[in-house]
Amino acid sequence: MMTGNELVFPGDEVAVEEEYYASDGTFAENGVIYASQVGILELDDKDCVARVVTPNPPNVLREGDIVYAIVADIRNTMATADVVAKDGVDRGLGCETYATIHVSKISPGYTDDVSKELRKGDYIRAKVTGVKPSLQLTTKDDHLGVIRSLCWRCKSELVKKGNGLYCNECKYSVTRKLADDYGDVII
16 A cells, blocks of 8 residues: 555555545546556645545646636526636646536526527626536626627627716617626736
């Protein structure tokens, strides 16, 4: 059996369940704990946890993460979006990127029409509220919501005007659930 602080590979036996619980980078099967990734084995005797820490961990989304996404579709009670990045991380995502935003999770106030708050093609900042069984997002907070939007007619960038957006080319106004820094975000 291993003693800890050594390099392990997927499938290596690292501990037994009688002494440790399987944690990050490990899994248990038939009372034996195995490494599920390449990394350094850590056997935490205080908390009785076996984990494998990789020097280059995958960029996996967790509840509470702030993400950037592009609205892919609008339906009656929800929007779907493709998550393109996690805030503060330059590395690409190594997990599911198709997400849903339920109508009740879009705005702090009552919303009965998703299309008044989000539109297909909008760039949004959102918070991950769930990862199982599927990726779920919210844009309820002030700092969350649409950060960039294009006019559906002429494709020029919409500018913030009051609580909504305005197209200088088409002289067209629309409503959206805007992030508090709409227009100041560099994509």
